Amino acid sequence: MTTEEKIFEAAKIIFHKKGFAGARMQEIADEAGINKAMLHYCFKNKQVLFEAVFKKAFGQLAPQINQIFTSEKSLFDKITDFTQNYISFIIENPFLPAFIIQEMNSNPEFVMSFMNTDNRPNPTILIAQIEREIKAGIINPIPPKQLLLTIFSLTIFPFAAHMLVKSMLHLSPEEFLQMMEERKTTIAQQIINSIKK
Template structure:
């Protein structure tokens, strides 16, 4: 085996993910990434020719990294109610201490919309998930009001993501400490599925 090639590349990617997702493409420094990885700039450029190439490697990986788990939830054998609950809980747990990740994604997409290419495939699975089929069935059988998939999914994700990315604002305005904010998120795990269900259920 060739020494530890894989390890170093992985080390660099981990460091780059950390720095890029926190500081963004323009705010990140190659030296900082090298330091974070515990190596030197020469080796960094030995593995990744330039900043853009390294950034692309990171960006194209950030999104696909957490989407499969969500799709799996939507494709399970559970009921709609359980899926909603699992989805929101998983989402909140995943990002409650990493809200900079969704912010990073949103920001970089707005800076450079072409980057979307690497993401849309990962999302495709949500549109075509068993969950969406169950919803369609519920609509056909008259259990639910008709609702466009785009509205349902955007509502679900809006309500899940925004409380996370607006944490600094929320905690300040409503004077929550860390514990109260975590409590707030726990309440969201119940309230969001209820809200979504109420919005589609026929009375």
């Protein structure tokens, strides 16, 4: 494992434990097994490091999502694949939803820069498929973008508001994680049941 890879793995651990605001560069250096000077040589500050971790994670997620959107599978299979892939990814990178929300408020240009690249998730083909399946009578009439928003919201919200969810439902971290594992299939089934003829 390279020094950069050690830093990325350590940063993910510390950002998950402490959040962006609570994380300290010294803690990340200690977790990576390097000195703080080396960490600052590679990444001049915590914001730069967080953005690098985000870019790497997004670079792994976007191709997976695009592959789902553009595959030859049925709409129902794509919904199932999306919920399973996205939730698995966020379980591995639980700090990302909160970071995206934070950055959208304080540094929207950074987040939007990912939406203006060729690598961004592009739902155009999926939207066309939804329209075809409505016309074919496979699913109930529903605005395609509303359906996509529902799918995104149901998968993202519990992670973006995990402290609220844990508190309201009286969940331990282990119980929350178990519930998220269950959502990989329950969300997809609920959405499919609500739209199929």
